Amino acid sequence: MWTKRKSVILSLICTRVLIGLFVVAAVVLPFMLSGGHYGTSREAGAIYVGMTKETVIALLICAYACFVPAMIALFSLDRLLRNIRKDMVFVGANVRCLRIISWCCFVVAAILLGGWPFITSTLIVVAAAAAFFGLLMRVVKNVIDAACEIKDENDYTI
């Protein structure tokens, strides 16, 4: 039977799998984008038609710049889920995790906005999605913060 505990464990597993996938992507991405000419001096042949060498380099810079906040956000998410698993839901540590995740989303949005002139205008949509998600996380953080205060008040009502 599906329980809340199993749901949290599933979320934890998905987060850790995603962390692993991100690490693999970080290693494999230059190889994939250069069409198999990783680390050689030959002209890079991109696997995507229409991408110049400069575009590939810009895309790689953007991707690696986004990798750092993305990993920070995923590790914060992992910590948040571990706290929930320990029945620590409305605590200051979780508010901090949500704040970090929201700021990471904003940083990713800023990086993508900076990179779209060099790569593709589709990045504007992705940047907007990242900013929207960051805002969503910020509001959730505010809600949990208020819940922490209410819980604190309740815990100290004898």
Add this chain to the structure above:
Amino acid sequence: MGIKINLDICMARRKISAGELAERIGITPANLSILKNNKAKAIRFSTLEALCAVLECQPGDILEYDAGKMKVIVREED
């Protein structure tokens, strides 16, 4: 905070221990400790009633208002 809880005095008068008092009023020793150490943010009337019944006192014997501990914000008027 501005309201102090003087449980120790009332408990000493009735010669009752913290553990026994907690058991008789139906709260945990940890919660009683929160009350005694003035860490509580609120007290239910039911708890106050139980305390007064067991300690044979009035709410004013347990609760004391300390004006000196209140934070006062002074605004200068133009």
